[in-house]
Amino acid sequence: MFDGKELVIFDFDDTIAHLDVDWDAVAEELVREARTRFGSSESFEDIPLSSLRICDAFGEEARLMIIDVMRRHERAGIENMTPLLPVVELVRTLRTKKAVVSGNVTENVEEGLRRLGILDLFDLVVGRDRVKRSKPDPESINFVLDVLGVDPEKAVMVGNSDRTDGASARAAGVDYLDVRELF
Numbered sequence: 001m002f003d004g005k006e007l008v009i010f011d012f013d014d015t016i017a018h019l020d021v022d023w024d025a026v027a028e029e030l031v032r033e034a035r036t037r038f039g040s041s042e043s044f045e046d047i048p049l050s051s052l053r054i055c056d057a058f059g060e061e062a063r064l065m066i067i068d069v070m071r072r073h074e075r076a077g078i079e080n081m082t083p084l085l086p087v088v089e090l091v092r093t094l095r096t097k098k099a100v101v102s103g104n105v106t107e108n109v110e111e112g113l114r115r116l117g118i119l120d121l122f123d124l125v126v127g128r129d130r131v132k133r134s135k136p137d138p139e140s141i142n143f144v145l146d147v148l149g150v151d152p153e154k155a156v157m158v159g160n161s162d163r164t165d166g167a168s169a170r171a172a173g174v175d176y177l178d179v180r181e182l183f
Contacts, residue, residue: 008156014160140168
């Protein structure tokens with residue numbers, strides 16, 4: 001499944017670990033903030049897609065607002081995260097370049113990986129705050145490919161959501177593997 005691949009890119013939440021985040025509360029706060037700051041009626045029922053739409057409409061200020069809200073909620077979720085042990089073991093045994101591309105904030109992903117004892121096994125961690133357009137946009141995967149010098153056909157993305165992880169991988173020309181197919 002990883003034969004011929006030079007790079008394995010992992011999603012974080014619900015792929016390497018499950019964050020204990022109340023995503024409904026995140027969406028509610030994002031709705032309030034977007035309405036107050038921008039007069040937006042965005043529902044945030046689908047946080048990744050709504051985030052792209054609100055950033056397209058209101059720019060950098062909206063992106064920073066989303067990052068701030070998510071940073072706080074995710075930080076609390078890391079305190080009670082549950083590692084997905086087969087994936088953690090896979091990360092330890094893979095002898096390829098490894099990266100994380102996440103819709104979570106980079107510092108929270110790094111803290112989660114640190115707590116799991118695997119942060120140093122990754123060549124690069126890219127959260128939503130390191131790019132202008134997060135998944136399902138391919139920008140974060142393209143960034144990883146560029147920084148690590150790997151051609152798309154030599155990489156595979158492992159994630160839990162075809163709608164975000166799979167869509168961004170395909171748009172970047174990278175193979176996609178659902179984590180549930182591994183075990």
